[in-house]
Amino acid sequence: MRFLGVSGSVQFNVNTTDRIGGAYYIAQNVQPSSNGVAFVPVLTYTVNNGWQSYAEANVFIWPGNSLITPGSIATLNGVTLRIGVVVLAPFTIVDTATNSLEQATPQLTGYVPDLIAQLQTDLGFISDIRLAPSNLTYNQIIQKVANGDYDILIGDVTVTS
Incomplete structure (x- = not known):
């Protein structure tokens, strides 16, 4: 049996009640919003696939309240x-x-x-x-x-x- 639940994809073994691939997490970014703050999903994690970009990403607010993605990626090389x-x-x-x-x-x-x-x-x-x-x-x-x-x-x- 397989279906989409609140925690993500849910699948059970046919002959037991053991859940298959049950670990599913979402990393969220805190964003300013008209209501104060909003939690915006940016990454998902599953045991089988590791970290992946969130497929249904919403508008992302960058530093300075900008909607434009910065042209370079910040690095912390050697820090x-x-x-x-x-x-x-x-x-x-x-x-x-x-x-x-x-x-x-x-x-x-x-x-x-x-x-x-x-x-x-x-x-x-x-x-x-x-x-x-x-x-x-x-x-x-x-x-x-x-x-x-x-x-x-x-x-x-x-x-x-």
């Missing part, structure tokens, strides 16, 4: 970004791997590490990924950006209306 990451499956999953020196090192998988890798490829920065302490509230973690502990914070956010 090291301290990236705070909130650990929460399936967005960020931490496993332990052993390196060639028999030392345990964290291995990150999931939506957020894939997003960081794609952004690194597109923009050329060097990532210094720092896991946000699990004992902090979201407000405290965001404050770490304001304090200069992180250059950027990436984590799960639920938008409700």
Whole structure:
């Protein structure tokens, strides 16, 4: 069985209730609007296809409230970004791997590490990924950006209306 649901394409195995290819996410950009702000989808993510441009993209407001796409792409070639990451499956999953020196090192998988890798490829920065302490509230973690502990914070956010 296959149909389009609120979360995207939904498909189940014929003989079980197991969902097939169930991970589907949308990255949204915060845009100014007449009502304050709007969340505009810009990328979609599926396990099978990774990150793709959002097929039904709406009007995109560029810096300076311009509708004209900038002629060049901003790059961060060689710049090291301290990236705070909130650990929460399936967005960020931490496993332990052993390196060639028999030392345990964290291995990150999931939506957020894939997003960081794609952004690194597109923009050329060097990532210094720092896991946000699990004992902090979201407000405290965001404050770490304001304090200069992180250059950027990436984590799960639920938008409700």
